[in-house]
Amino acid sequence: MTDQPTPIMFAWCFSHGRLHRFHPEDPWCTATWIAFTATTEGDALAAKREAYGDAEFLHHLPAVQQLEVIETARARQ
Numbered sequence: 757m758t759d760q761p762t763p764i765m766f767a768w769c770f771s772h773g774r775l776h777r778f779h780p781e782d783p784w785c786t787a788t789w790i791a792f793t794a795t796t797e798g799d800a801l802a803a804k805r806e807a808y809g810d811a812e813f814l815h816h817l818p819a820v821q822q823l824e825v826i827e828t829a830r831a832r833q
Contacts, residue, residue, distance in 0.1 A: 763779070763780060764777050764778070764779065765777070765778055765779065765780045765783070765791050766791065766792050766794050766796075766797060766799075766800030767783070767785070767789040767790060767791040767792065767800075768789060768790050768792070768800070768804040768808070769785055769787055769788065769789040770787075770788045770789065770790070770811070770812075770813055770814040770817070770825055771785075771787030771788045771789070771813070771814065772785070772787060773812040773813050774812075775797060775800060775801060775804070776789060777797070783832075787829075788814055788825055788826060788829045789829065790804075790807075790808075790825055790828060790829075792804060808821065814826075
């Protein structure tokens with residue numbers, strides 16, 4: 757048996773304007789966030805920047821992206 761570390765999920769929270777870190781099975785934030793398949797914080801921030809640019813909060817995104825983020829958050833609930 758091998759002990760593997762519990763994976764960490766990185767997610768940009770457009771409600772709090774920052775990167776969250778949590779276990780995939782126990783996300784503690786119930787706000788509007790988007791997860792990234794990244795293994796490091798730096799990779800997650802790079803993926804966020806590539807997908808959403810410098811937007812920190814939901815209202816910084818174009819309307820189409822706002823809807824995508826909202827729909828993704830609703831699908832998680």
